[in-house]
Amino acid sequence: MDNPSLITVPVPLGDRAYDILVGRGLIASAGARIAALGARAAAIVTDEHVGPLYAHALAASLEAQGLRVSVTALAPGEATKSYAGLERVCDAVLAAKIERGDLVVALGGGVIGDLAGFAAAVVRRGVRFVQVPTTLLSQVDSSVGGKTGINSRHGKNLVGAFHQPSLVIADTALLDTLPIREMRAGYAEVAKYGLIDDERFFAWCEGNWSGIFAGSLARDKAVAQSCRAKAAVVVRDEHETGDRALLNLGHTFGHALEKITAYDSARLVHGEGVAIGLALAFRFSASLGLCPLADAERVEAHLKATGLPTRLSQVPGGCGTVDELLAAMAQDKKVKGGALTFILARGIGQSFIAPGIEAETVRRFLASEIDA
Amino acid sequence: MDNPSLITVPVPLGDRAYDILVGRGLIASAGARIAALGARAAAIVTDEHVGPLYAHALAASLEAQGLRVSVTALAPGEATKSYAGLERVCDAVLAAKIERGDLVVALGGGVIGDLAGFAAAVVRRGVRFVQVPTTLLSQVDSSVGGKTGINSRHGKNLVGAFHQPSLVIADTALLDTLPIREMRAGYAEVAKYGLIDDERFFAWCEGNWSGIFAGSLARDKAVAQSCRAKAAVVVRDEHETGDRALLNLGHTFGHALEKITAYDSARLVHGEGVAIGLALAFRFSASLGLCPLADAERVEAHLKATGLPTRLSQVPGGCGTVDELLAAMAQDKKVKGGALTFILARGIGQSFIAPGIEAETVRRFLASEIDA
Numbered sequence: 001m002d003n004p005s006l007i008t009v010p011v012p013l014g015d016r017a018y019d020i021l022v023g024r025g026l027i028a029s030a031g032a033r034i035a036a037l038g039a040r041a042a043a044i045v046t047d048e049h050v051g052p053l054y055a056h057a058l059a060a061s062l063e064a065q066g067l068r069v070s071v072t073a074l075a076p077g078e079a080t081k082s083y084a085g086l087e088r089v090c091d092a093v094l095a096a097k098i099e100r101g102d103l104v105v106a107l108g109g110g111v112i113g114d115l116a117g118f119a120a121a122v123v124r125r126g127v128r129f130v131q132v133p134t135t136l137l138s139q140v141d142s143s144v145g146g147k148t149g150i151n152s153r154h155g156k157n158l159v160g161a162f163h164q165p166s167l168v169i170a171d172t173a174l175l176d177t178l179p180i181r182e183m184r185a186g187y188a189e190v191a192k193y194g195l196i197d198d199e200r201f202f203a204w205c206e207g208n209w210s211g212i213f214a215g216s217l218a219r220d221k222a223v224a225q226s227c228r229a230k231a232a233v234v235v236r237d238e239h240e241t242g243d244r245a246l247l248n249l250g251h252t253f254g255h256a257l258e259k260i261t262a263y264d265s266a267r268l269v270h271g272e273g274v275a276i277g278l279a280l281a282f283r284f285s286a287s288l289g290l291c292p293l294a295d296a297e298r299v300e301a302h303l304k305a306t307g308l309p310t311r312l313s314q315v316p317g318g319c320g321t322v323d324e325l326l327a328a329m330a331q332d333k334k335v336k337g338g339a340l341t342f343i344l345a346r347g348i349g350q351s352f353i354a355p356g357i358e359a360e361t362v363r364r365f366l367a368s369e370i371d372a
Numbered sequence: 373m374d375n376p377s378l379i380t381v382p383v384p385l386g387d388r389a390y391d392i393l394v395g396r397g398l399i400a401s402a403g404a405r406i407a408a409l410g411a412r413a414a415a416i417v418t419d420e421h422v423g424p425l426y427a428h429a430l431a432a433s434l435e436a437q438g439l440r441v442s443v444t445a446l447a448p449g450e451a452t453k454s455y456a457g458l459e460r461v462c463d464a465v466l467a468a469k470i471e472r473g474d475l476v477v478a479l480g481g482g483v484i485g486d487l488a489g490f491a492a493a494v495v496r497r498g499v500r501f502v503q504v505p506t507t508l509l510s511q512v513d514s515s516v517g518g519k520t521g522i523n524s525r526h527g528k529n530l531v532g533a534f535h536q537p538s539l540v541i542a543d544t545a546l547l548d549t550l551p552i553r554e555m556r557a558g559y560a561e562v563a564k565y566g567l568i569d570d571e572r573f574f575a576w577c578e579g580n581w582s583g584i585f586a587g588s589l590a591r592d593k594a595v596a597q598s599c600r601a602k603a604a605v606v607v608r609d610e611h612e613t614g615d616r617a618l619l620n621l622g623h624t625f626g627h628a629l630e631k632i633t634a635y636d637s638a639r640l641v642h643g644e645g646v647a648i649g650l651a652l653a654f655r656f657s658a659s660l661g662l663c664p665l666a667d668a669e670r671v672e673a674h675l676k677a678t679g680l681p682t683r684l685s686q687v688p689g690g691c692g693t694v695d696e697l698l699a700a701m702a703q704d705k706k707v708k709g710g711a712l713t714f715i716l717a718r719g720i721g722q723s724f725i726a727p728g729i730e731a732e733t734v735r736r737f738l739a740s741e742i743d744a
Binding site for chain 2: 086095153239
């Protein structure tokens with residue numbers, strides 16, 4: 001299992017502690033690493049895009065370690081993160097006779113990780129699971145921190161569980177074949193970690209983003225640093241009662257845009273919404289006099305350089321009216337007691353939770369953005 | 373909120389600690405007691421039998437405390453504890469705009485408590501809930517301990533979560549109108565607590581069971597003592613990695629009989645299966661030379677006196693063959709690594725976990741019981 005480029009990021013959550021392994025080509029040794037957790041059986045959950053590429057090899061490497069293995073492949077896409085998807089995965093895991101010491105292995109992007117993780121949380125009231133994220137977005141965000149769940153007709157991720165994985169294996173070579181649009185979308189979350197509380201990392205990203213996209217060692221470093229940043233927040237606030245909300249920088253605007261575009265990935269994917277949301281959060285902060293305008297401009301310039309959108313006018317098919325945007329934000333689960341909570345910033349790397357923002361203040365800002 | 377007959381049973385589970393309140397007529401003050409938990413909204417989940425009797429009064433008493441209240445009534449019966457039932461309750465709770473500080477209130481028997489508790493565990497990754505159990509079985513068993521869940525086509529309670537309630541209100545007057553068969557079925561679990569580790573309580577039950585059935589103060593004492601006994605086990609082993617399994621005394625046989633009778637409550641309800649299972653567990657222990665035969669006979673005599681079944685021959689429609697019974701037991705989730713785990717006893721109040729019981733040993737015992 002030697003791997004010269006292996007970076008281990010520990011997530012020290014007491015009796016739920018686990019490691020995130022980052023490196024090129026890790027999937028070749030995934031069977032041995034997963035088997036070392038001590039299970040006798042593994043249920044691989046994947047989708048019909050990723051499964052044909054990697055599931056056979058992963059299953060074979062687990063079987064070579066003496067594990068009993070099953071594979072379930074679901075339709076790709078957000079619609080799979082549903083009650084019906086949950087039923088399908090739970091029943092598949094039960095049919096595979098996974099017991100409490102055994103494992104569910106999520107092989108795919110965020111949809112598969114969230115769904116399989118939720119199924120693992122509830123089958124037999126909790127079995128262990130391993131994340132093998134196959135997109136940049138899932139490697140730096142959804143596979144870390146234990147949030148799992150499905151969508152409801154009332155909104156995304158409204159039904160789920162906190163359930164930490166036992167191991168995360170992020171093979172950065174899997175990203176070599178990722179479509180550029182998905183690479184960019186994941187990159188918005190990478191940049192976000194710098195913007196939250198690490199100006200140095202953001203500056204490093206400005207200088208190294210092309211290496212991250214191309215697959216140099218910078219990619220491994222960026223994934224590992226993103227995981228480290230997220231893990232640090234999760235360790236401080238596992239169940240999001242406090243500053244875990246900082247991870248939502250850019251997301252209040254972003255989620256509203258996803259809602260307005262009816263979660264149609266042809267129009268807008270999550271990371272694109274986050275990119276526009278990050279630019280908006282900094283411009284909003286600047287408009288409130290909290291943050292230098294130069295910082296907001298620097299954020300926008302960098303996101304633009306990587307090809308990400310930063311303006312409401314860039315939402316294909318339009319971003320809706322100010323009222324529609326406000327209504328979409330008010331329905332977001334981060335609303336507490338009717339008041340809007342935003343993550344704002346005093347500068348790059350200086351974000352903070354700002355509860356109780358008046359709707360009228362947001363309305364004026366959005367109107368200026370739509371007219372811009 | 374004064375109530376001379378109120379008994380408070382604390383469940384000291386650290387930051388998940390809560391009280392079980394037992395007494396006649398508690399439902400009259402339930403609104404005030406629930407409102408004292410500090411929520412702004414409550415989603416009452418009930419069934420179409422219980423709802424018309426108590427939901428209106430409960431809703432009114434919560435509204436009188438200033439809470440926003442919704443009521444969802446589901447079809448009564450085990451079939452409601454399904455993925456479809458979960459979706460229905462989660463969506464109803466979300467439609468009621470229940471946020472993290474708010475409450476789900478389960479008003480009903482074990483089906484409603486398990487289902488509403490599971491929905492509370494997963495809506496927004498966990499909201500608080502209150503149990504208002506309306507059957508003897510749910511007052512002494514399912515409402516205590518935080519096990520929630522639904523059934524899968526692979527078996528009962530195979531999908532769920534550990535989620536402790538914030539309060540349990542057991543109004544023993546609600547049992548006055550309980551059908552005698554349901555009263556007996558719940559009583560099997562009361563007697564079980566004595567059989568597990570409290571010979572004195574079992575002896576008290578032998579002398580007081582008719583008062584429990586009739587609704588004297590003995591009923592309140594029996595409910596409170598049962599809750600105390602279960603809480604003590606749960607506090608030692610919240611997530612059933614160890615001796616919480618003792619609560620399954622009588623249940624390995626009982627679950628097999630429920631399976632054989634296709635969960636048809638016209639044939640056998642859970643508590644009847646448990647009663648036969650308790651008698652079988654003691655006779656099995658005696659046949660293995662672990663327990664005096666006199667103790668097994670005493671167990672059977674008491675259960676019989678209350679009108680509960682104690683023999684395989686009493687299963688309406690038959691109990692199946694030895695092979696069918698064994699197969700049903702092997703599918704039970706308490707099977708670990710293919711070996712059968714039983715809860716056996718060295719005498720009344722002296723139960724213990726017996727893993728690795730050979731199928732052949734069980735087969736011989738069952739054959740002797742079927743021929744008896």
